[in-house]
Amino acid sequence: MTQPPTRPEDARRTALSLAALTFGVTSSLAYAAQRVFERLRGGAGDPLLVVFDLHTAFYWRAATAAWWGGVAAILVFALASRPRGGALHDRVARVLGLVVVPLALVIAVTMWRLP
């Protein structure tokens, strides 16, 4: 069990760390979700097109995913940096830890199957 941060600077740094972690997870997941959606809507594509095709859609997907990641990070930062939030920090960290491992697995599989 980690000790809740006592100083405001520590609390802020903890909240920022959690927000950064959330940003990384959520933006990756948002990108994968868009690809899954496109795959479901448009069907399987030719893998060769990954090399030959224009990558304009990739930039849009990445930008949208980054925005979603930012929104999730803002929410987590707002929750984690509240006063008397020591216990909350722990809960958020535990939930993220529980979620990150399976999510990373899902993301890895998705990126492998949907280049």
Next chain:
Amino acid sequence: MRAFAWGLCVMVFAASSVRAQEPRNTERSRSVEALNGDSVGAAPPATAGASQDGAALPAASDRDAQSALVREADRAESEARPADALALWQRARAAAPTSRLAGRCERRIAYLAARSEGDFVPLADLLRMRKVPTASLDAAKLAAYARRLDGYPPGPVRREGRELVADAWLARLGDATRARDAYTRWLAEPGLDDAEKRLAASGLARALTQLGDPAAALAAMERAGLGATGDADDLRREGRRRVLRLVAGVLLALFALGGALLGGWRGLRLQALGRAFTPLRVLAAAWVLGGPLLLASRYDHAAFDTFATLAVCGAALLALAALYGAGLAEAPRVRRRAVAVSAFGAALGAGFFVLDHAGFLLSLGL
């Protein structure tokens, strides 16, 4: 013997050729004489040629006379003199029955003859009303015409008059109540065909929708057998949207008024502004609201207005929520959560209004 047979064949062929050419030569000579101004015997003076199907074409003088009569007939119609117009159309048709204009003459004769009830008085009145420009059409004039219609015999002219009155009340004078009554009277006319019934029912539905009763409008459409049309679907959609607009308005009011009543009004002070709008919050709001605006407008310029409106409304809601939050800093947790939930609902409501205004609801299935 063979030479004699050949000679006989040649003589028979030559004789038949001469006989076949004889009438043509005669016609040619008549035409030449006609061109020279010599009238010969029973040569047809009005026939200048033949059409592809063999019908005789009218002479130029007859076509000119017909054109003049057609112009006269047009003028008579525009001056609301249908009886004179009918006589002129008939004379025009008789002047050159095989001409290009004869078909038009036939159509106008059929149109006027089918509307001759009341010795053309109702039709003359209808034609006069159709010529009245929108700027000079007032309620008194239209109501007087509607009263005159009651005295006319039933028939196509009275039905068309009912249509004119109903459409004018709705579209030109903007009186949905009188339009509703006029469309109802039109629907009650005897002898309406399917097309007229559809027009009258859809006009009645429009009037009822303007009166704020889409359910009654839909019922009118279904009574006329138009329940499966696109217009009926529009009415159903409009009914759903009216409910959603009400819900969105209630959500916005709940946040604005409920938040203030629960103690958020304490945050509506200048001193609270500094606490509410920290640089980090402004940055977060810029990310949340400006991000979609930037992405969407870069992707499609036409989406800029919608996302800009969303951003402005969202910024206003965020600002109010932040001020309420500052005012409720010392309030019980239940109150703060209630205001937060109402802020969430208000954001949904504002989004609905923006999308409704932009016409994006249809693409969302609403």
